[in-house]
Amino acid sequence: EAFRALGSRRSLVCGEGTLVDTVRDEIARACVRYGGSTDRPHPRPDRRPADDRSAAGTAYDLVLALVPAGLLPIAAAAVDVVYRRRYGAGTLGEEGFLLARHTEVTVVLAEAPAGLLYGLFHLVRLGESAFGLTRPMELHRPAMRLRMLNHWDNIDVHPVMGQVERGYAGGSIFWQDGARREDLTRVGAYGRLLAACGVNAVSVNNVNVHATEARLLTDRLGDVAAIADVLRPYGIRVHLSVSFAAPVMLGGLSSADPLDEAVREWWADATKRVYESVPDFGGYVVKADSEGQPGPFGYGRSHADGANVLADALSPYGGVVHWRAFVYNHRQDWRDRSTDRARAAHDHFVPLDGQFRDNVILQVKHGPMDFQTREPVSPVIAGMPGTRLAVELQVTQEYTGQQRHICYLAPWWSEVLGFGPWGDDGPTVAAVAAGASVGDAAERGAAGDGGGLVAVSNVGDDPFWTGHPLAQANLYAFGRLAWDPRLAPTAVLDEWIELTFAASAPNGLGLVRRVLRAIMDDSWRTYERYTAPLGVGFMVHPGDHYGPDVDGYEYSRWGTYHFADRDGVGVDRTRASGTAFTGQFPPPWRDVYESVESCPDELLLFFHHVPYGHVLHSGSTVIQHIYDTHFAGVEQVVAMRQQWERLAGVIDPGVHARVRERLDEQVRCATEWRDQINTYFFRKSGVPDAHGRRIH
Numbered sequence: 001e002a003f004r005a006l007g008s009r010r011s012l013v014c015g016e017g018t019l020v021d022t023v024r025d026e027i028a029r030a031c032v033r034y035g036g037s038t039d040r041p042h043p044r045p046d047r048r049p050a051d052d053r054s055a056a057g058t059a060y061d062l063v064l065a066l067v068p069a070g071l072l073p074i075a076a077a078a079v080d081v082v083y084r085r086r087y088g089a090g091t092l093g094e095e096g097f098l099l100a101r102h103t104e105v106t107v108v109l110a111e112a113p114a115g116l117l118y119g120l121f122h123l124v125r126l127g128e129s130a131f132g133l134t135r136p137m138e139l140h141r142p143a144m145r146l147r148m149l150n151h152w153d154n155i156d157v158h159p160v161m162g163q164v165e166r167g168y169a170g171g172s173i174f175w176q177d178g179a180r181r182e183d184l185t186r187v188g189a190y191g192r193l194l195a196a197c198g199v200n201a202v203s204v205n206n207v208n209v210h211a212t213e214a215r216l217l218t219d220r221l222g223d224v225a226a227i228a229d230v231l232r233p234y235g236i237r238v239h240l241s242v243s244f245a246a247p248v249m250l251g252g253l254s255s256a257d258p259l260d261e262a263v264r265e266w267w268a269d270a271t272k273r274v275y276e277s278v279p280d281f282g283g284y285v286v287k288a289d290s291e292g293q294p295g296p297f298g299y300g301r302s303h304a305d306g307a308n309v310l311a312d313a314l315s316p317y318g319g320v321v322h323w324r325a326f327v328y329n330h331r332q333d334w335r336d337r338s339t340d341r342a343r344a345a346h347d348h349f350v351p352l353d354g355q356f357r358d359n360v361i362l363q364v365k366h367g368p369m370d371f372q373t374r375e376p377v378s379p380v381i382a383g384m385p386g387t388r389l390a391v392e393l394q395v396t397q398e399y400t401g402q403q404r405h406i407c408y409l410a411p412w413w414s415e416v417l418g419f420g421p422w423g424d425d426g427p428t429v430a431a432v433a434a435g436a437s438v439g440d441a442a443e444r445g446a447a448g449d450g451g452g453l454v455a456v457s458n459v460g461d462d463p464f465w466t467g468h469p470l471a472q473a474n475l476y477a478f479g480r481l482a483w484d485p486r487l488a489p490t491a492v493l494d495e496w497i498e499l500t501f502a503a504s505a506p507n508g509l510g511l512v513r514r515v516l517r518a519i520m521d522d523s524w525r526t527y528e529r530y531t532a533p534l535g536v537g538f539m540v541h542p543g544d545h546y547g548p549d550v551d552g553y554e555y556s557r558w559g560t561y562h563f564a565d566r567d568g569v570g571v572d573r574t575r576a577s578g579t580a581f582t583g584q585f586p587p588p589w590r591d592v593y594e595s596v597e598s599c600p601d602e603l604l605l606f607f608h609h610v611p612y613g614h615v616l617h618s619g620s621t622v623i624q625h626i627y628d629t630h631f632a633g634v635e636q637v638v639a640m641r642q643q644w645e646r647l648a649g650v651i652d653p654g655v656h657a658r659v660r661e662r663l664d665e666q667v668r669c670a671t672e673w674r675d676q677i678n679t680y681f682f683r684k685s686g687v688p689d690a691h692g693r694r695i696h
């Protein structure tokens with residue numbers, strides 16, 4: 001239905017190449033459905049169209065053209081002239097496009113085929129309004145060059161993690177029963193979906209690389225090539241997670257020491273073969289020396305040595321290494337209060353700044369811990385001006401309700417991306433991911449050579465793709481924010497609602513929009529209210545990370561503690577008396593976080609250990625805040641469930657039923673969170689609720 005405006009018009013697509021063919025096919029398919037027509041330019045260059053008419057004399061409503069192309073119809077040629085004069089040829093780059101109206105013709109211009117594809121999907125988003133009488137010229141370019149999804153998919157079903165590690169949407173779309181899926185139709189549909197959101201890269205296997213998956217680099221390379229073939233028409237490059245120990249595991253070498261010449265040669269040879277099979281291969285993703293994965297530490301080498309050997313192997317072909325900064329000691333002595341997992345990435349990587357090759361991208365989780373519901377921005381993002389950084393988000397809802405709870409994450413991502421690590425005058429997190437550095441202005445031009453934005457995907461073979469149908473909005477929002485981090489999360493949600501429900505609720509879209517906005521706009525904050533309070537994090541059930549278990553990780557070796565006792569709660573990360581994590585931030589944040597007075601409420605327990613009676617900026621005490629937010633959170637989830645009932649009979653019954661069932665579970669689980677958290681803190685503190693509500 002989203003293609004109706006496009007498919008009911010007369011259009012012309014000028015240009016050649018795989019992606020241009022995709023554009024043509026998309027339009028042709030829509031035309032079959034909605035009665036429009038589509039044309040190619042006349043093959044003989046001397047037959048320049050006298051006006052915007054086909055040989056048969058039909059006037060076009062829409063022209064999509066690659067420029068500079070031979071001969072363009074008049075409207076497109078006129079727009080091209082204005083474009084060159086106003087912006088200068090080359091401004092659109094590899095993926096940008098220009099949209100304009102000229103003499104009642106809608107024109108999309110691009111200088112590279114991918115731009116035309118993104119222009120097409122922009123038209124789809126605009127629908128009828130793309131054909132309005134007037135419309136100012138718009139130039140669109142992605143803020144980040146790399147907009148990537150990581151799949152934590154295993155080929156073999158892992159005994160603990162299943163097929164998709166932290167996957168909540170069924171099996172892998174790529175792999176099944178220990179092999180690549182025969183039928184890759186769904187992968188093709190996924191590519192289309194991703195291109196429509198703006199994503200241009202995918203890694204197809206888990207960052208924890210087990211024996212079978214390691215072989216994707218060598219004898220299972222054909223599987224990678226087959227997937228790449230299906231994703232290529234949508235402008236999506238394939239990347240592989242590789243094991244640092246591959247030279248030993250696969251090559252039979254006795255060592256994977258990155259400074260060993262035989263190891264370098266092994267990587268160079270293996271990589272050469274990859275490019276023989278997949279000429280546009282994107283590169284490697286590496287989790288090294290992390291949670292049991294092998295890495296350069298095993299050979300007494302640094303992570304720069306480790307990353308560079310892979311980078312050198314990839315560089316002749318233009319490939320990149322995404323080297324993950326998620327390196328910490330997961331076997332800590334929990335009795336030792338001076339160790340702090342939050343410090344680990346900065347401690348390990350900042351001293352290496354400037355030592356990485358240009359085609360190494362250090363992939364940094366957005367927070368210093370691990371995708372909790374609330375964390376400060378990782379100080380690594382401000383700490384490595386001489387390194388290309390990618391910021392990693394988690395679309396799969398490991399810690400945010402596992403796609404059983406509604407938790408629209410774009411408001412949070414938007415906060416993170418808009419955060420200024422050096423304060424308001426410096427570049428934002430989004431600008432750093434786009435290639436800016438300290439000293440640059442807050443806003444910087446598009447598509448620099450930064451590492452871009454990466455996220456862990458949330459799709460599987462579930463009929464709704466994401467388990468919870470509303471979790472699709474997170475996937476969509478990730479792509480849109482990677483393209484343009486300044487988009488408002490509410491506007492992105494509106495786009496998604498429109499595109500998703502236009503077909504099933506042609507008459508009721510207004511109601512659908514009102515209900516979904518009421519349910520989803522604030523759902524991340526609602527989730528935060530009923531789970532771990534004030535940025536302290538974790539308190540989840542160990543292992544599967546679903547549901548509450550306040551002390552589940554308190555006496556274990558993972559480094560994720562809240563330190564609640566009878567007097568207070570929170571982690572002292574100050575320089576004055578704690579782990580000095582605050583010192584990893586540049587000003588102003590090092591001081592803002594250091595002081596209990598200036599630390600923002602929502603991060604208070606991340607940075608400070610405070611008494612239960614500590615008064616927040618909100619005016620409430622910590623203990624009363626815990627009670628109030630937990631009661632409120634559950635009430636809000638109950639209200640979400642009521643709202644959803646308004647859509648019964650309005651939208652597809654299958655979607656309605658699935659969401660209803662999940663909302664029941666969300667109410668149950670939120671109630672459990674409320675009761676466990678409130679009871680726990682009541683028993684520790686002995687402070688009753690000021691409003692006399694019953695706490696056990």
Ligand code: BDP
Binds near residue numbers: 166208291326398
């Ligand atoms: C943690 C997950 C774990 C991942 C790890 C990672 O619990 O399954 O392997 O992140 O990012 O959040 O590598």
